[in-house]
Amino acid sequence: xxxxxxxxxxxxxxxxxxxxxxxxxxxxxxxxxxxxxxxxxxxxxxxxxxxxxxxxxxxxxxxxxxxxxxxxxxxxxxxxxxxxxxxxxxxxxxxxxxxxxxxxxxxxxxxxxxxxxxxxxxxxxxxxxxxxxxxxxxxxxxxxxxxxxxxxxxxxxxxxxxxxxxxxxxxxxxxxxxxxxxxxxxxxxxxxx
Numbered sequence: 001x002x003x004x005x006x007x008x009x010x011x012x013x014x015x016x017x018x019x020x021x022x023x024x025x026x027x028x029x030x031x032x033x034x035x036x037x038x039x040x041x042x043x044x045x046x047x048x049x050x051x052x053x054x055x056x057x058x059x060x061x062x063x064x065x066x067x068x069x070x071x072x073x074x075x076x077x078x079x080x081x082x083x084x085x086x087x088x089x090x091x092x093x094x095x096x097x098x099x100x101x102x103x104x105x106x107x108x109x110x111x112x113x114x115x116x117x118x119x120x121x122x123x124x125x126x127x128x129x130x131x132x133x134x135x136x137x138x139x140x141x142x143x144x145x146x147x148x149x150x151x152x153x154x155x156x157x158x159x160x161x162x163x164x165x166x167x168x169x170x171x172x173x174x175x176x177x178x179x180x181x182x183x184x185x186x187x188x189x190x191x192x193x
Contacts, residue, residue: 013068013133018149020125021060021156024053027118028159031111032166034104043102044176045090047167049115052083054160056122061156064149068133073126080122087116 031050035042042050059076063069090112094102102110170176 013129014064014149016125016129017060017063017068018152020122021057021064022152023118024057024060024122025152025155025159027115028053028057028156028163032159032163034106034111035166038104040104041170042167043090044178045086045093046102046112047171047176048086049083049090049112049119050163050167052079052086052119053115054163055079056083056119057156057160061153064153070130073130077123077126080119080126084116084119084123087112087119091116 028050031042031046034040056076056079059072059074059079062072062075066072090102094110094112102112104110106114167176
């Protein structure tokens with residue numbers, strides 16, 4: 001068996017990253033279900049936030065699969081910062097009195113406000129976990145992830161693919177409409193009934 005270099009982190013690193021990735025799966029699944037149930041296609045800034053959640057999830061997935069690494073946490077933090085910026089921009093676009101905002105609210109807040117909170121929490125999570133991580137390089141393979149971790153990783157990959165497909169159906173290969181009302185590739189073409 002070939003030995004390779006991995007980082008051995010704190011014993012709770014894999015379970016904590018697995019919980020964080022499960023939380024991201026919950027966010028992506030809820031937004032996707034809301035989109036389908038209420039027929040509310042996401043706007044371009046919403047799509048950027050979903051992409052940032054997916055990229056942040058890649059960092060967490062790498063931590064689960066290959067072991068904790070400062071680079072993986074860096075991917076998560078930089079992605080969360082990008083998402084924080086996109087969500088913050090959308091909050092500021094709709095902060096004026098009398099502005100109804102984009103999409104329906106959930107528990108009194110719009111999804112972009114919840115996304116802003118979630119991205120901030122993800123950055124705090126990474127900061128706290130990094131405070132307690134001890135990165136020691138060793139040359140033995142990590143034990144395989146358990147069933148629950150594998151399930152969360154596959155769910156994340158499935159949700160990311162479903163969101164990518166949904167975005168393609170909504171926007172095609174061109175720019176997305178500022179105020180989407182439907183799906184470009186699911187609309188009946190000219191001359192169809």
